[in-house]
Amino acid sequence: MTISIWRYSHLILAILTSLFVLIASVTGAILAFEPISNQLQPYAISGAHERSLAETLSVLQQEYDEVFTLEVDKNGFVSASVITKEGDSDTFYINPVTGEKLGDLIKKAPLFEFATNLHRSLFLKTTGRILIGVVSFLLILITITGIKLILKRQGGFKRFFSKVVKENFNQYYHVVIGRYALIPILIITITGVFLSLERFELLPITKTSHQYLEQVEPENKLALKDLKIFQDLKLETVKQVEFPFSDDIEDYFIVQLNDKELLVNQFTGDVVSQQNSSLVTILTDWSIILHTGEGTIIWSVVLLLASLAILFFMYSGFAMTIKRRKDTSKIKNKFKKDTAEYIILVGSETGNTFNTAKLFYDALLAAGHSAYAASLNEYSTYNKAKHIIVFAATYGEGEAPISASNFNKLFAEVNQKQTISYAVIGFGSLMYPDYCKYAIEVDQMFQKQPNFEVHLPLFKINNQSFEAFKTWIQQWNKSSNQDLKIQFKKPQIKTKSLKEFKVVQKTALNIDHTFLVQLRPQKKTKFTSGDLLSLFPDQDFIERQYSIGKIENDILLSIKKHELGVCSNYFNQLKLNDVVKAKVKRNYEFHFPTDAKAVIMIANGTGIAPFLGMINDNQNQTKTHLFWGGRTQASLDIYKNSIDTAFSKDTLSSFHVAYSQEQEEKFYVQDLLLKHQDLLSQVLNTNGVVMICGSIAMQNRVLEVLNSVTTAKLNKPLSTFESNAQIRMDCY
Numbered sequence: 060m061t062i063s064i065w066r067y068s069h070l071i072l073a074i075l076t077s078l079f080v081l082i083a084s085v086t087g088a089i090l091a092f093e094p095i096s097n098q099l100q101p102y103a104i105s106g107a108h109e110r111s112l113a114e115t116l117s118v119l120q121q122e123y124d125e126v127f128t129l130e131v132d133k134n135g136f137v138s139a140s141v142i143t144k145e146g147d148s149d150t151f152y153i154n155p156v157t158g159e160k161l162g163d164l165i166k167k168a169p170l171f172e173f174a175t176n177l178h179r180s181l182f183l184k185t186t187g188r189i190l191i192g193v194v195s196f197l198l199i200l201i202t203i204t205g206i207k208l209i210l211k212r213q214g215g216f217k218r219f220f221s222k223v224v225k226e227n228f229n230q231y232y233h234v235v236i237g238r239y240a241l242i243p244i245l246i247i248t249i250t251g252v253f254l255s256l257e258r259f260e261l262l263p264i265t266k267t268s269h270q271y272l273e274q275v276e277p278e279n280k281l282a283l284k285d286l287k288i289f290q291d292l293k294l295e296t297v298k299q300v301e302f303p304f305s306d307d308i309e310d311y312f313i314v315q316l317n318d319k320e321l322l323v324n325q326f327t328g329d330v331v332s333q334q335n336s337s338l339v340t341i342l343t344d345w346s347i348i349l350h351t352g353e354g355t356i357i358w359s360v361v362l363l364l365a366s367l368a369i370l371f372f373m374y375s376g377f378a379m380t381i382k383r384r385k386d387t388s389k390i391k392n393k394f395k396k397d398t399a400e401y402i403i404l405v406g407s408e409t410g411n412t413f414n415t416a417k418l419f420y421d422a423l424l425a426a427g428h429s430a431y432a433a434s435l436n437e438y439s440t441y442n443k444a445k446h447i448i449v450f451a452a453t454y455g456e457g458e459a460p461i462s463a464s465n466f467n468k469l470f471a472e473v474n475q476k477q478t479i480s481y482a483v484i485g486f487g488s489l490m491y492p493d494y495c496k497y498a499i500e501v502d503q504m505f506q507k508q509p510n511f512e513v514h515l516p517l518f519k520i521n522n523q524s525f526e527a528f529k530t531w532i533q534q535w536n537k538s539s540n541q542d543l544k545i546q547f548k549k550p551q552i553k554t555k556s557l558k559e560f561k562v563v564q565k566t567a568l569n570i571d572h573t574f575l576v577q578l579r580p581q582k583k584t585k586f587t588s589g590d591l592l593s594l595f596p597d598q599d600f601i602e603r604q605y606s607i608g609k610i611e612n613d614i615l616l617s618i619k620k621h622e623l624g625v626c627s628n629y630f631n632q633l634k635l636n637d638v639v640k641a642k643v644k645r646n647y648e649f650h651f652p653t654d655a656k657a658v659i660m661i662a663n664g665t666g667i668a669p670f671l672g673m674i675n676d677n678q679n680q681t682k683t684h685l686f687w688g689g690r691t692q693a694s695l696d697i698y699k700n701s702i703d704t705a706f707s708k709d710t711l712s713s714f715h716v717a718y719s720q721e722q723e724e725k726f727y728v729q730d731l732l733l734k735h736q737d738l739l740s741q742v743l744n745t746n747g748v749v750m751i752c753g754s755i756a757m758q759n760r761v762l763e764v765l766n767s768v769t770t771a772k773l774n775k776p777l778s779t780f781e782s783n784a785q786i787r788m789d790c791y
Contacts, residue, residue, distance in 0.1 A: 068200070068204050069201060069204035069205060069208060072197050072200055072201045072204065073201055073373070073376055073377075075197065076194050076197045076198060076201070077373060079181075079190065079191070079194040080194065080198060080201075080369060080373065081370070081373065082177060082178075082181065083178060083191065083194065083195075083198075083369075084366045084367075084369040084370050084373075085366075085370070086174040086175075086177050086178035087178060087247070087362065087365075087366040087369075088363055088366035088367055088370075089170065089171070089174040090171060090174050090175060090178060090351065091352055091359050091360070091362045091363035091366060092171075092359075092363070093167075093168075093171045093351075094134075094351060094352045094353045094354065094355070094356070094359045095352075095356050095359045095360070096168075097134055097165055097353075098134055098354070098355075098356050098359075100134075100136070100162075100165060101161070101162075102134070102136040102137075102152040102161050102162060103134065103135050103136060104137075104154055104155060104156060107135070107137065107154075107155045107156065107294060108135060108293065108294050108295035109293060109294075109295070110155055110156065110293070110294050111289065111290050111291070111292065111293060111294075112289040112290075112292040112293070112294060112297055112300065112314075113283060113284045113285075113286060113289035113290045113292075114155075114156075114284065115129070115137070115155040115156075115158075115294060116129065116283045116284075116289060116300065117282070117283045117284040118155075118156070118157060118158035119139055119141070119153070119158050120283055121158065122157075122158035122159065123139075123141040123142060123143055123144065123158070124141075124142045124143065124144055124146070125141060125142040126139060126140075126141050126302050127139075127140040127141065127142075127301070127302055128140045128299060128300065128301050128302065129297075129299065129300040130298070130299045130300075131294055131295075131297050131298060131299070132354070133347075133348060133353045133354030133355075134353070134354050135295075135354070136152050137152065137153055137154075137155045137294065138150060138151060138152050138153065138164060139151070139153045150164060151163050151164060152164065155294060178191070179191060188255065188258060188259070189255075189259075191251070191255065192251070192252060192255030192256070192259075195248050195251035195252045195255060196248075196252050198244070198248040198251075199245065199248040199249060199252065202241050202244050202245045202248060203245070205237055205241055205372075206237075206241050206245075209234055209237055209238060209241075211454070211458070219238060220238060222781070222782060222784065223235055227382075227409070227411075229374075229375040229378045229379050229382070230375075230379055230409055232371070232375065233371075233372060233375040233376060233379065236368050236371060236372075237368075237372065240364065240365050240368035240369075240372075243361050243362070243364075243365040244365050244368065244369060246349050247349070247350060247362065247365060250345075250346040250347075250349045250350040251350055253342065253343070253346045254343070254346050254347070254350060257339065257343050257346075262339050263337075263339055264337075264339070265337035265339065265340070267320050267334045267336075268334065269320075269322050269331075269332035269334060270332050271309070271322075271331070271332070272331060272332075274308045274309060274324060274331070275308075276308040276326065277326050277327055280325070280326045281326065281327060281328060285328075286323070286327075286328030287328050288314075288321070288323055288328050288329075288330060289323075289328065292314070292316070296316050296317055297314065297315070297316060298315040298316060298317060299313075299314075299315040300312060300313070300314050300315075301313040301314075303325045306325075308324075308325075308326060310325065311323055311324060311325060311331055312324075312325055317336075317344075318335065318336050318341065319333060319334060319335045319336055320333070320334050320336070321333050379409070382409075382410055390413070390416070390417050390420055390432040390433075392430075392431050392432060392433075393424065394429045394430060394431050395431065396431045396433070396439060396441055397440075397441060397442040397443060398429060398431075398442075398443055399429045399430050399431035399441070399443065399444065400428060400429050400430070400443060400444060400445045400446065401423050401428055401429065401430040401431070401444070401445070401446045401448065402430075402431055402432075402433075402441050402444045402446065402447045402448070402479075403416050403419065403420050403423075403430060403431070403432040403433075403447075403448050403450065404432075404433060404434070404435045404437075404438060404447060404448070404449045404450070404466075405432065405433070405434055405435065405449075405450045405451075405462060406434070406435040406449070406450070406451040406452055406459060406460045406462055406463030406466065406497065406501070407434070407450070407452050407460055407461070407462050407463075408452050408454045408460035408461055408462075409452075411452075411486075411523050412450050412451075412452045412460075412486050412523075413450075413462075415450060415486075415523070415528055416432060416450040417432070418528075418545050418546070419448065419450075419532075419543070419545075420432045421546060422532075422543040422544055422545055422546070423543065425543075425544065425546070426541060426542070426543055426544075434462035434463065435449070435451070435459075435462060435463035435465075435466035435469075435501075436462055436463060436464060436465045436466060436469070438466055438469040438470060438473060439469075439473060440473055440474075440475060440476065441475065441479070442476065442477075444475070444477070444479050445479060445480065446479065446480050446481070446482070446514060447479050447480075447481045447482075447505075447511070448481070448482050448483075448484070449481065449482070449483045449484065449498075449501055449505075450484050450486065451463065451483060451484070451485055451486065451495075451497055451498040451501050452485075452486040452487065452497070452498075453485065453486070453487040453491075453493060453494070453495055453496050453497040453498060454497070457493030457496030457497060457500075458497065459497050460497070463497070466501070467500075467504070470504055470508075474510070475510045475511075476510075477510070478510055478511070478512060479510060479511055479512075480511070480512050480513070480514035481505045481511050481512070481513060481514060482513070482514045482515040482518075482535070483498055483501055483502040483505065483517050483518070484498070484517075484518050484519075484520060484528075484531055485497070485498025485499065485502075485517060485518065485519045485520065486498070486519075486520050486523060487519065487520075487521065488521060488522050489521050489522075489762055489777070489778070489781060489786075489788075491778055492776045492778040494519070494521075494778075495517075495519045498517060498519065499517065502517040514538065514539075515531075515534055515535065515538055518531045518534070519759065521755075521758075521759075524755060524790075526755050526790075526791045527755045528545075529545065530755055530756065532545060556642055557595070557640040557641060557642050558580065558581070558582060558584055558640070558641065558642055558643075559580075559581040559582070559638050559639070559640055560578035560579060560580055560581065560592075560614065560638065560639045560640075560641060561578065561579045561581055561636060561637070561638055561639075562576060562577070562578060562633050562634065562635055562636060562637045562638075562639065563577050563578065563579045563613060563635070563636075564576075564577035564613075564635075565577070565633060565634075565635065566697050568620060568631065569693065569694065569696060569697050570691065570693040570694065570696075571619070571689070571690050571691065571693070571694045572619055572620040572621075573617065573618065573619045573620070573664065573665055573694065573697060574617075574618055574620065574630075574631065574697065575615060575616065575617055575618075575668075575697055576615075576616045576618060576630055576633065577610065577613050577614070577615050577616075578592075578613060578614040578616070578639060579612070579613050579614075580612070580614070581638070584643055585643070585645075586607060586609060586614065586643045586645070587607075587609050587650055587651075587672075587676075588607060588608050588609040588650070588651060588669045588670075588671075588672030588673045588675075588676060589606065589607065589646050589649035589650045589651065589669045589672075589673065589789065590606075590607045590643055590644060590645050590646045590649075590650075591604040591605065591606060591607060591643070591644040591646050591789075592604065592605045592607055592614060592616065592641050592642075592643060592644075593641055593642050593643075593644050594626055594629075594639070594641045595641075596625045596626055596629060603625070603626045604644070604791070605618065605626075605668075606646075606649075606666065606668050606669040606752055606789055607643070607668070607669060607672065608668040608669050608670070608671045608672030608673070608675075609672040609675075609676060610671070610672055610675055614643075615668055615671060615672055616630070616668055617664075617665035617666075617667060617668035617671075617697075617698075618630050618631070618665060619664060619665050646789065648784075648787060649669070649750070649752075649787050649788070649789040651673040651676070651677070651750075652748045652787075653679065653681075655681060655746065655747050655748045656681070656682065656745055656746065656747055657681065657682040657683070657684070657741075657742045657745065657747035657748075658681055658682070658683045658684070658742075658747060658748050658749075658750060659683075659684045659686065659738070659739065659742050659747065659748070659749045659750070660673070660674075660683065660684065660685045660686065660750050660752075661686045661687075661728060661732070661749065661750065661751045661752075661753075661761055662685075662686070662687050662688070662728075662751070662752045662753045663687065663688035663689070663727075663728050663753040663754060663757045664688070664689065664694075664753055664754065665753075666751075666752035666753030666754070666757075666790070667685075667687055667698055667752070668752075669752055669789070670685060670750070670752065671698065671701045674701070674705045674710050674711050675701070675704075675705065675710065676710075677705075677710035677711075678710075680709050680710060682712045682747075683710065683711055683712050684712055684713045684714075684715070684738065684742075685702075685711060685713070685714050685715070686715045686716075686717075686728055686731055686732060686735075687714070687715070687716055687717070687728065688716070688717040688718075688719065688727050688728030688731070688753075688757065689716065689717075689718055689719070690718065690719055690720045691718055691720050691721055692718060692721065694718070695716065702714055715731055715735065716731075717730060717731040727757070727760070728757060728761065729757070729760040729761050729763070729764045732761065732764045732765070732768075733764060733768075736768045736771075736772060737772075739765065739768050739772075740768055740769065740772035740773055743769060743773065743780050743785055744773055746783075746785065747785065748784075748785050748786075748787060749765065749780075749785065749786050749787070750787045750788075751786070751787070751788045751789075751790060752788070752789045752790065753790055753791075754790060754791065755790050755791065757790070758788060758790040762777065762786075765777050765786070
């Protein structure tokens with residue numbers, strides 16, 4: 060429930076302030092260019108900030124008939140208000156070394172003038188300033204709730220900058236950009252509120268009040284260049300110098316520094332009075348710099364990016380909200396809850412889990428079953444239900460997703476009249492320590508209720524993997540004696556994006572129906588081992604992907620022929636010089652780590668293909684250990700030459716094989732890993748990388764073993780190494 064409060068607060072505040080935030084962000088982005096354009100003006104003199112005030116005042120006194128003031132702005136430009144030799148009164152930028160005029164004061168461009176007025180007050184004067192001040196405060200709250208939501212999603216401060224699971228474009232970049240932009244945005248909003256409070260005099264005011272002691276006029280008046288106080292002051296510490304109005308001993312130099320104000324005797328250079336700047340004054344100066352970027356190009360660029368980030372957050376935030384509501388309303392029930400035999404309950408955070416549940420719902424209807432789907436928050440009695448299937452996502456630190464926030468309470472209150480079989484499918488990410496934690500909690504709740512009996516054990520799906528979902532459907536069909544068909548919408552494929560690849564080598568079908576195909580791009584194509592080759596068969600245009608092993612400039616694929624496999628049979632029927640139309644998808648997160656001291660590769664079956672390419676291209680001879688699982692010794696035949704070549708070139712350090720069908724008790728690659736726990740822990744503990752490629756079932760079992768090893772040997776959960784990008788996976 061806590062997460063819902065934070066989310067709804069974040070959303071409501073965003074809706075209430077959207078128009079004002081939009082205006083402030085657009086004008087803020089425009090105004091960020093003003094200090095940049097000012098900084099590019101040719102009024103800064105190299106090394107001038109190190110020049111003493113005495114030197115600059117002296118040259119001014121010599122260059123002009125009379126000097127009234129000298130100012131150093133936040134850009135480091137020095138200006139003076141003077142009477143020239145020609146008797147003209149003028150204010151302009153000067154060269155602090157020579158005193159000569161550099162140019163007239165910068166006038167605010169009409170665009171910046173317009174944007175400033177709109178940004179500060181919406182052209183509503185005092186009322187507008189109050190509105191903008193209030194909106195700035197609300198934006199602080201939006202930023203704080205946004206930071207809180209990221210912390211919840213990522214699993215705490217330590218994982219704030221950990222890898223983000225990419226569910227869709229808006230969700231991914233809302234979080235990724237937010238992690239870097241929210242702090243600058245928080246600075247902008249806090250300084251905006253502070254400046255509003257200062258503008259309306261709501262902050263403590265400390266006026267500078269000097270004590271004027273009686274002065275005795277000395278016989279001789281020192282020259283400006285000889286006044287020690289001015290010799291000791293550097294221009295970089297000065298804001299303004301106001302010259303005495305007359306030669307009267309009671310008229311002083313008024314010198315404003317960054318942190319104090321001085322009254323200086325014009326005859327002796329003695330400091331008559333000194334008043335430190337108030338805290339409010341200092342904070343106001345800093346707030347202006349931090350809010351406007353005045354005087355610094357780097358911070359102005361940060362402000363520009365932060366303003367653009369706010370605009371993106373508005374778009375992506377509302378887009379996610381609309382998508383979530385749209386996805387959760389996709390299921391239109393044909394049966395009522397008390398007449399359906401199959402009840403599908405969904406706990407979803409982003410709406411993606413609803414999409415998967417709908418595929419199952421549609422398959423049940425197509426098979427002639429009566430089904431009813433709803434969120435877990437709508438849990439109730441179901442008079443004729445025989446099966447309850449729960450699709451449960453996990454949010455952040457093992458919490459219930461938004462559409463399941465009230466389920467635990469409802470489950471304790473509602474009693475079903477009949478015995479119902481149940482199955483729970485958990486959705487989560489192995490990147491997080493609390494992988495599928497909420498689904499585990501739901502499964503345990505059902506186990507404790509006497510009116511429920513398990514139909515299938517808890518099944519976990521990593522990163523919304525569709526291949527894993529198909530595996531669960533197969534288990535469901537087998538246990539229920541059904542043949543549910545998942546229907547997909549055929550994607551629109553741009554055939555012009557497909558490239559041609561010629562078959563240059565192909566092995567015969569191995570004993571376990573596996574074979575190798577080597578393809579050569581007919582046009583220049585950028586790819587490396589670990590990338591994916593996407594094929595779109597004419598039968599259904601549904602994308603199939605194969606992991607690539609790069610051998611020289613060719614693509615190596617390892618394929619297992621399935622009796623009804625559309626693509627595997629297509630590849631098996633290919634002959635030398637046949638042309639395949641496909642496209643390469645870069646898979647950067649599964650490339651060989653060039654900066655790792657050691658790499659462990661884990662695969663089963665045809666998942667070895669990308670590793671063969673990586674080993675072949677291991678030019679730095681990084682310590683590489685390959686663990687592979689096959690059915691029999693004959694399964695290795697088509698890969699043996701590549702393995703032997705790797706050993707001869709010292710690009711492979713060790714090779715460990717598990718054969719599942721060679722003995723009475725089946726022995727898999729995960730069992731092999733248990734025998735090499737020391738190697739696993741040593742590689743991970745020294746910032747090495749573990750790469751996994753193969754079936755989803757193998758991946759899940761391997762991850763369980765790895766987690767047990769890291770927990771026992773290194774006293775850290777596997778998620779720690781996943782966050783450091785030390786676990787890389789490409790499974791199907």
